[in-house]
Amino acid sequence: MIKAYAAKQAKAPLEPFEYDPGPLADDQVEIDVHYCGICHSDLSVIDDEWGLTQYPVVPGHEVVGKIAQVGSRVTGLAVGQVVGLGWHAGYCHTCAQCHSGDENLCADSQPTIIGHHGGFADKVRAQASAVVAIPDGMDLESAGPLFCGGITVFNPLVQFAIEPTDQVAVIGIGGLGHMALQFLHAWGCEVTAFTSSEAKRDEALQLGAHHTLDSRDDGAIEAAAGRFDLIISTVNVKLDWNRYLGTLKPKGRLHFVGATLDPLDLNVFALIMQQRTVSGSPVGSPATIARMLEFAKRHDIKPVVETYPMDKVNDALDRLRSGKAHYRIVLQR
């Protein structure tokens, strides 16, 4: 039996929940959970915001632990190995996306916490191909959030071949944005944090931003016209996107990793005249996660975390709901 924490219905507190995972499949591994990050999308799934949740739901998709068992056909991973598991716990491996190394875009992928029990538990299972080895020497307590929040902001740098000579800005200095600043600084870019919070200004500079821009300051925004090659938006509120488009260079890109329910209402002339692009992306593939981990280790990039014992999971969820978490929360077993 696996001992987990589950919500039995939308918005319910989590409660202890045991389940029998059955025999380990040939292509699976079972992970002894040591740490598991909490992500905003855990709240979305607990609350059934997307209408996709299957109850009882065991959240947790920023897992760090040691392999406890491997399936009979698993190669390349061994019992005792330190690994992580993110948003996806399996892929189809037969579609064009999987064949192209874009498993994260596989339409038949298995989310770790939808129709599958996640990492708020003593153990979690996943297809071996969705599990990524953690390089020796990484700090394990803070590594979990890299597997969802971290890869979400790292992935665009790989997908769009962002160059160290680029000028990049980040909108929203929170759970995602504070990792984006660190990655971009280490990537060699000139990094600007858009923030309207005086308190976050200094932190943004410490995390790797070279500049901050107050997004409520019309003059400052105007002065930044045509400055950025890339802007990564991590926020989930509607902003005046056309203002931000104006701060992009010709051929610049406004990229969304945070989603708003409101449509983007973009001015098409601003796209056409300067050949600008607007795009979005979800988490990354296993290969990109591995690449991120090596890069994070080399540059000592770490999510800033608050750690709770796993049996205080409801306190931890309340803290995340309060919006005051600084910046990610990790459960420790």
Next chain:
Amino acid sequence: MIKAYAAKQAKAPLEPFEYDPGPLADDQVEIDVHYCGICHSDLSVIDDEWGLTQYPVVPGHEVVGKIAQVGSRVTGLAVGQVVGLGWHAGYCHTCAQCHSGDENLCADSQPTIIGHHGGFADKVRAQASAVVAIPDGMDLESAGPLFCGGITVFNPLVQFAIEPTDQVAVIGIGGLGHMALQFLHAWGCEVTAFTSSEAKRDEALQLGAHHTLDSRDDGAIEAAAGRFDLIISTVNVKLDWNRYLGTLKPKGRLHFVGATLDPLDLNVFALIMQQRTVSGSPVGSPATIARMLEFAKRHDIKPVVETYPMDKVNDALDRLRSGKAHYRIVLQR
């Protein structure tokens, strides 16, 4: 004196207009106009739709002719050479865009028909660097529209490295779209024309489309879910863009070369979940125009044109305004 046709005020008919161009600048050439295409943006400038027009305005930015004079510092172009001139009659050659071969994105470029007299005339002048040689053996009567409409739909194939294995669709089979179908067919792509007009269906297939899709047919649109790598929109009316996003593959691109005044109201989840992109672009650089001309010649790609004598320019403009032109109009001197 140069003998031209000009509008003296917004929406006025064109009338004969002579002007003294002064001495030829060191970096300019003067072109004897043989043909000049008429583009929708000529109407926009005559009517001052963009608030940028300087009257009297001599329209015409799809010029084909022979070089009559070259400035003292011009090299690489010679008197008697057959050349074309498009939307831009000059660039700054000092900005990052010019230095990167993206002269078409130069913020200080000189439009041919704004603050400069265009090609509805016996002669037109331009910076030599904005003039592109036409390969021997091309049909000159139909070549003019390549210099604005043609390059507008060809440029994205180069900018975004569209591959011959790609599935591409075109929205709007008109002055721009009918050239897009020809270019894409010759590029090796599988080509689909979105059209709701029965009459245009057969023509689209003749122009190079392998398939047509009735954009009013909900079932057909649903069946095309996830099909296209690229959709090029050439229309200037608001459509249900999120429906079209749904027909893109993961990593697919919805690209605008036609502009609407309405914002795009895009669903950001449709971008994020499948890593899709929305973008726009204007005309191309001189290097891309040259590349297009060689490609058009090799594949016998020609705009379908109706030809009017230049002294019937007002009849030709009325024909274009009627929306019945099939597909581009060219003035002949």
